[in-house]
Amino acid sequence: GQGPVLLVGTRSALFQPVPRLGLVVLDEEHDESFKQEERLAYQAKEVAYFRVQQAKGLLVLGSATPDLKTAYAAASGQIDSVRLLKRATGGELPRVRVLNISDLRDPDTALAPKAVDRLQEVLAAGDQAMILLNRRGYAPLMYCLDCGQTLRCPHCHVGFTWHKRRERLVCHYCGLTLAWPLLCTSCGGGNFLPLGEGTERLEEQLRKILPDPDLVLRLDRDSARRQERLEDILARFARGEARVLVGTQMLAKGHHFPDVTLVLAADADLGLNLPDYRAAERAFQLMVQVSGRAGRGGRAGEVLIQTRNPDLPFWRFVCESDYQGFYEREIALREKYRYPPFVKLALVRLSFPQDWEGGADCLAAMGKVLREAGRELKVTVLGPAPAPLSRLRGRKRYHCLLKAPDWQSLRSLFFKAARENPAPRQVRLELDLDPVNML
Numbered sequence: 226g227q228g229p230v231l232l233v234g235t236r237s238a239l240f241q242p243v244p245r246l247g248l249v250v251l252d253e254e255h256d257e258s259f260k261q262e263e264r265l266a267y268q269a270k271e272v273a274y275f276r277v278q279q280a281k282g283l284l285v286l287g288s289a290t291p292d293l294k295t296a297y298a299a300a301s302g303q304i305d306s307v308r309l310l311k312r313a314t315g316g317e318l319p320r321v322r323v324l325n326i327s328d329l330r331d332p333d334t335a336l337a338p339k340a341v342d343r344l345q346e347v348l349a350a351g352d353q354a355m356i357l358l359n360r361r362g363y364a365p366l367m368y369c370l371d372c373g374q375t376l377r378c379p380h381c382h383v384g385f386t387w388h389k390r391r392e393r394l395v396c397h398y399c400g401l402t403l404a405w406p407l408l409c410t411s412c413g414g415g416n417f418l419p420l421g422e423g424t425e426r427l428e429e430q431l432r433k434i435l436p437d438p439d440l441v442l443r444l445d446r447d448s449a450r451r452q453e454r455l456e457d458i459l460a461r462f463a464r465g466e467a468r469v470l471v472g473t474q475m476l477a478k479g480h481h482f483p484d485v486t487l488v489l490a491a492d493a494d495l496g497l498n499l500p501d502y503r504a505a506e507r508a509f510q511l512m513v514q515v516s517g518r519a520g521r522g523g524r525a526g527e528v529l530i531q532t533r534n535p536d537l538p539f540w541r542f543v544c545e546s547d548y549q550g551f552y553e554r555e556i557a558l559r560e561k562y563r564y565p566p567f568v569k570l571a572l573v574r575l576s577f578p579q580d581w582e583g584g585a586d587c588l589a590a591m592g593k594v595l596r597e598a599g600r601e602l603k604v605t606v607l608g609p610a611p612a613p614l615s616r617l618r619g620r621k622r623y624h625c626l627l628k629a630p631d632w633q634s635l636r637s638l639f640f641k642a643a644r645e646n647p648a649p650r651q652v653r654l655e656l657d658l659d660p661v662n663m664l
């Protein structure tokens with residue numbers, strides 16, 4: 226027939242009936258929104274793979290910063306890879322530099338003097354700037370002022386979060402809890418700075434630089450809860466109604482702002498050290514993506530990254546857009562600490578009303594059953610640990626992290642545990658395979 230031959234759509238397009246499907250292209254394949262979390266959970270990549278296999282077609286996964294699992298599959302010969310060495314749109318890459326802020330010891334100051342200077346110069350030239358912040362939601366991380374390390378769990382290699390009220394450092398992967406204060410596990414020092422609090426003062430600092438509050442727009446989950454509001458903020462910024470746009474990773478998504486010549490990553494260390502095994506991968510993808518926002522209108526763009534660890538090899542890979550260098554280092558860490566692609570990961574989420582008296586006993590019983598089943602099925606069970614968002618809508622939230630060689634043992638373990646220890650009606654229990662979101 227003469228019907229259409231090309232279908233362009235979001236992830237749900239994969240469920241459209243297409244006779245004689247020959248090719249599926251998933252662009253920006255590293256994007257986590259390809260996994261639907263609500264209602265029927267599915268991973269679009271797997272649906273696409275299944276469909277082209279059935280139709281004997283071809284699946285193409287495209288990205289400048291591939292998912293580490295995809296890159297590993299290519300490196301180990303499970304899938305073919307093709308490298309594009311020229312940018313499709315041509316054009317210069319922006320200059321990316323790190324700005325050492327290790328002498329910035331006032332937790333109330335978010336921007337270094339040099340960053341403020343650059344911002345003022347850019348604005349004086351009539352250009353626009355974007356300031357990138359991390360998503361809120363985690364308790365602060367603890368940064369050692371003496372050796373420059375962020376405290377990490379020795380077993381899981383993810384950042385400890387600091388719970389001020391309980392005076393504790395908590396690993397949200399294995400539940401390891403240390404009394405605070407303590408001495409730095411790397412250097413023995415005792416001077417710490419909580420990371421992730423200073424950015425709340427960013428707007429105060431900006432108001433001094435830009436006395437007119439209308440010149441600053443903010444884009445984050447709260448201000449953009451409704452889609453029209455998000456579009457409205459972006460449109461106003463594109464029209465030049467504001468000079469500075471402050472926001473979370475939403476800033477990185479393919480918008481075109483020709484007058485933006487400076488992108489400033491204010492709290493890059495926070496993103497790199499978040500309590501999630503993919504923190505470095507996400508930080509790398511975000512930095513490379515956000516760099517693409519600077520200097521698209523024919524003028525030279527500049528990206529400034531504020532960090533307290535300017536010597537980390539990670540920043541060199543970011544500055545040079547060196548995905549291969551980043552990949553080789555990161556994949557070695559994944560293997561060492563047993564994370565995907567070397568194991569399959571799942572999260573058992575458990576929550577109950579915060580005033581329910583049976584909560585602690587129920588949690589202990591579930592932990593015991595999971596660990597016993599884990600020994601039997603050769604699945605590593607970590608936790609139960611409080612979720613990073615430990616209370617939400619009147620419920621206390623916990624999780625157990627499971628590591629196994631295959632998906633089937635993870636499912637078997639979960640159903641075995643649920644059968645042997647049926648959850649009371651107060652408890653919500655769910656299995657999240659390959660969790661995208663640890664919150």
Ligand SMILES: [Zn+2]
Pocket residue numbers: 369370371372373374409410411412413414
């Ligand atoms: Zn230290």
Ligand SMILES: [Zn+2]
Pocket residue numbers: 378379380381382396397398399400401
């Ligand atoms: Zn741990």
